Amino acid sequence: MSAGSTGSASASAPPVMLRVHGLAARYGAIEALREVSLEVRVGEIVSLIGANGAGKSTTLMTISGIVRGTSGSVEFEGRRIDGERADRIVAGGLAQVPEGRRVFPRLTVRENLEMGAYLRSDDLRPDLARVHELFPVLAERANQLAGTLSGGEQQMLAIGRALMSRPRLLMMDEPSMGIAPLLVARIFEAVQELNRHGLTVLLVEQNARAALKLSHRAYVLETGRTTFTGSGAELLGDDRIRRAYLGEG
Amino acid sequence: MEWVDFFLQQLITGLSNGMIIALIAIGYTMVYGIIELINFAHGDLFMLGAFLALTLLGMLGLGDWSGASAWAAVVIMLIASAGFCGALNWGIDRLAYKPLRSASKLSLLVSAIGASFILVNLGLFWGGLPMDVFAGGVAAAAPKDFPALVPNTNLLGEESLVQFTPKDVLVWVVTVPLMIGLTWIVTRTRLGKAMRATAQNPVAARLMGIDTDRVIGATFLIGGALGGFASVIYSLYNNTISFQMGYRAGMDAFTAAVLGGIGSMPGAVAGALVIGLVRSMSDAYLETRWTNTIVFGILVLILIFRPSGLLGSRVKEKV
Numbered sequence: 025m026s027a028g029s030t031g032s033a034s035a036s037a038p039p040v041m042l043r044v045h046g047l048a049a050r051y052g053a054i055e056a057l058r059e060v061s062l063e064v065r066v067g068e069i070v071s072l073i074g075a076n077g078a079g080k081s082t083t084l085m086t087i088s089g090i091v092r093g094t095s096g097s098v099e100f101e102g103r104r105i106d107g108e109r110a111d112r113i114v115a116g117g118l119a120q121v122p123e124g125r126r127v128f129p130r131l132t133v134r135e136n137l138e139m140g141a142y143l144r145s146d147d148l149r150p151d152l153a154r155v156h157e158l159f160p161v162l163a164e165r166a167n168q169l170a171g172t173l174s175g176g177e178q179q180m181l182a183i184g185r186a187l188m189s190r191p192r193l194l195m196m197d198e199p200s201m202g203i204a205p206l207l208v209a210r211i212f213e214a215v216q217e218l219n220r221h222g223l224t225v226l227l228v229e230q231n232a233r234a235a236l237k238l239s240h241r242a243y244v245l246e247t248g249r250t251t252f253t254g255s256g257a258e259l260l261g262d263d264r265i266r267r268a269y270l271g272e273g
Numbered sequence: 274m275e276w277v278d279f280f281l282q283q284l285i286t287g288l289s290n291g292m293i294i295a296l297i298a299i300g301y302t303m304v305y306g307i308i309e310l311i312n313f314a315h316g317d318l319f320m321l322g323a324f325l326a327l328t329l330l331g332m333l334g335l336g337d338w339s340g341a342s343a344w345a346a347v348v349i350m351l352i353a354s355a356g357f358c359g360a361l362n363w364g365i366d367r368l369a370y371k372p373l374r375s376a377s378k379l380s381l382l383v384s385a386i387g388a389s390f391i392l393v394n395l396g397l398f399w400g401g402l403p404m405d406v407f408a409g410g411v412a413a414a415a416p417k418d419f420p421a422l423v424p425n426t427n428l429l430g431e432e433s434l435v436q437f438t439p440k441d442v443l444v445w446v447v448t449v450p451l452m453i454g455l456t457w458i459v460t461r462t463r464l465g466k467a468m469r470a471t472a473q474n475p476v477a478a479r480l481m482g483i484d485t486d487r488v489i490g491a492t493f494l495i496g497g498a499l500g501g502f503a504s505v506i507y508s509l510y511n512n513t514i515s516f517q518m519g520y521r522a523g524m525d526a527f528t529a530a531v532l533g534g535i536g537s538m539p540g541a542v543a544g545a546l547v548i549g550l551v552r553s554m555s556d557a558y559l560e561t562r563w564t565n566t567i568v569f570g571i572l573v574l575i576l577i578f579r580p581s582g583l584l585g586s587r588v589k590e591k592v
């Protein structure tokens with residue numbers, strides 16, 4: 025387990041879908057990312073864990089093209105996407121469920137889901153049906169304003185909305201934040217279910233234990249640098265990680 | 274019952290003027306809703322629309338307009354001014370506001386005030402052009418007569434004390450379909466939903482693949498076009514225009530937008546009808562010199578006691 029290591033990829037390992045290399049980003053004078061490097065392979069759930077302010081959200085926002093990186097590169101399915109417009113990146117198959125959900129409060133649940141499919145012009149019904157199957161509550165609340173949903177329901181809506189663009193890679197930023205434990209379990213189950221059906225996931229979590237349990241691999245982010253990487257089980261067993269992120273003495 | 278007739282007359286005048294103010298107010302409220310900018314240049318954009326309309330009339334010839342040719346000229350002016358103001362507003366966003374998207378709201382506001390100065394001076398310059406319609410440009414700053422293409426005959430009969438004229442008809446025939454069309458765009462179309470999404474959470478909108486700069490540009494285009502329509506019906510209703518008219522019209526419309534809860538389109542229309550009525554009632558029952566004071570008084574009171582507007586919700590719905 026070493027800084028910047030890309031893991032032990034054997035010849036049969038699935039191809040790399042997302043490769044972030046030496047990414048840096050700043051907000052004015054604040055250096056939020058110094059050197060972030062990570063890889064996500066096709067079919068994986070990879071999690072990114074780290075303390076408050078480590079730069080997890082900034083990493084996702086930079087990959088999504090909302091924050092401009094100052095150096096480094098982002099490659100998605102073999103194509104450079106750093107510097108590309110956010111809407112082009114979504115069109116390319118990379119979606120994000122942002123921190124704090126960011127649903128459109130005065131659009132209905134249905135309209136929120138439609139916005140997720142903004143770039144598509146084909147029939148949305150199969151996708152709506154799939155999202156409703158995953159989160160039945162969204163079907164019941166279809167005509168309700170999203171701002172009136174509970175936090176957990178809003179999180180489901182945010183995930184459903186991102187799925188409507190038919191992404192191949194879904195990045196999720198703290199989907200468990202501020203949500204009752206029962207719903208957290210439901211949401212993590214949904215993530216695994218989606219992954220079994222072929223969705224590749226990059227998961228940011230404060231809830232490191234839960235994240236590591238469901239991830240194939242994970243990266244640790246410390247003050248804007250990726251410092252450790254390994255399989256979920258490896259990190260769960262690592263003393264330093266247990267002390268720093270799993271709250272064990 | 275003479276006082277009833279008198280009151281009805283103020284009602285008609287007030288509501289017709291209110292509908293004109295409403296078209297301008299929608300432009301304020303749409304832009305505020307999407308980028309939280311009070312677009313101070315909006316009233317002056319409206320003024321330039323009127324100047325374009327008058328210039329066009331001058332180019333078409335200032336003969337005796339009547340019947341079909343007058344209505345054709347009205348339609349031409351409406352389309353030209355709407356297109357012109359829409360394009361100009363879009364261009365102003367591009368040049369003066371878009372580079373400041375991530376700057377502070379104050380920088381944006383100062384940029385809008387600057388744009389307003391530029392437009393006012395363009396109007397002054399324009400009014401000084403040596404054209405017949407501008408009285409040969411002798412007095413650039415002087416108010417210009419706008420030909421009475423739409424007659425002032427009373428549709429309720431010459432003996433009626435209440436006047437309802439083709440001018441009033443023009444106002445309603447233009448504004449109501451525009452408002453219905455706009456409502457349809459905003460609530461039903463893909464662009465309209467993208468506009469609302471961008472207004473409610475611009476980052477999330479971008480994460481959904483919405484090109485928010487284009488959506489904002491479209492908002493300026495639509496808001497500007499409505500101001501262009503308003504400029505033509507205003508000019509035909511009042512028959513005089515001046516390079517300073519954008520100031521008062523802008524303040525009326527801004528007050529209307531604030532009154533109805535800035536950011537809300539139905540609110541802007543309701544607020545504009547109230548302002549139109551307040552103006553006509555004040556003109557009639559008090560004195561015209563009090564009218565501006567009353568309108569500004571309303572603006573100040575609302576800003577102090579109920580900044581979210583009479584219809585707006587008190588709580589800000591930012592997540």
Ligand SMILES: Nc1ncnc2c1ncn2[C@@H]1O[C@H](COP(=O)(O)OP(=O)(O)OP(=O)(O)O)[C@@H](O)[C@H]1O
Binds near residue numbers: 051055056080081123
């Ligand atoms: N819009 C912003 N303007 C200025 N600084 C910011 C902004 N957003 C984040 N930062 C700073 O950048 C650093 C990284 O923030 P980021 O939100 O990426 O961390 P995070 O790992 O997601 O934290 P959390 O676990 O609290 O969500 C922090 O120091 C933060 O204060």
Ligand SMILES: [Mg+2]
Binds near residue numbers: 080081082123197
């Ligand atoms: Mg974060």
